[in-house]
Amino acid sequence: MAKIIRPTYPLEFSIGLLLLIFLLSAFISFEIIDTTWHSIMKGEGPILAMVLCGTVVVILALILWEEFLFPVRLKPMEDEIVFRNHFTKLRSQVFIYLLIPVLIAVVYAMYDVHPVAFSIWAAICIFTPAGKLFSGIKNYNDFLKFTDHTIEYRNNDKEGILLVKDIHEMQLIRDEAQVVHKVKVIMSDGKYVLIDLDEMELEAYLQTIESFIKNHYGILVKEPSFNQ
Secondary structure (H helix, E strand, O other), X not given: OOEEEEOXXXXXXXXXXXXXXXXXXXXXXXXXXXXXHHXXXXXXXXXXXXXXXXXXXXXXXXXXXXXXXXXXXXXXXXXXXXXXXXXXHHHHHHHHHHHHHHHHHHHHHHOOEOHHHHHHHHHHHHHHHHHHHHHHHHOOOOEEEEEOOXXXXXXXXXXXXXXHHHEEEXXXXXXXXXXXXXXXXXXXXOOEXXXXXXXXXXXXXXXXXXXXXXXXXXXXXEOOOOOX
8 A cells, every 4th residue: 555655734724725725816816807896796796707717726726736636655565666756647737737728718708807917817827837747747757766686767868777786885965955856876886876866856755765765775875075
């Protein structure tokens, strides 16, 4: 059974937060739609348009806050562990994302809007999650696999299999936030391989990767005196 390694907030809190996002987004959507607050209070405003605007922002939040629908899980195995993206998650996120331009087009076609405010809002809602999805799809084939005998890795630029018996030292290189973002593997012959965790869409696993490396390759693991 897969174990959740980065749990999200309690369900009630998460749903409440999404509801708050929806209400706030719907509330301020009169700045986008050509209506007035007075008309809305009288029940004469385009209520459906406000609901659609709120829904678009909630979908945006769900894509960026992916742990709500897709908690990060890791399936423990006796002799190996693999860190990778999952096609099911990416496919579902792309499907959800496609609802955003559809709903935006409905609002634009059915209601009068303020062109400038609407354009800015639409651009933010369309392009903000698009970057995250593109990065996930681009790095879909990336993975990092550890066993007691080998380390196997693949990203867009390089791939390889390292034998643990041939490793002289493993350096954990941290970023400004002191999070491990690269692993420098120095072989017995002096050559080294730099595994770029920060380029492999494995951010959700960084703490687990660090713990696994320390627990399984402890005698080989070093902290460099300065980050590289």
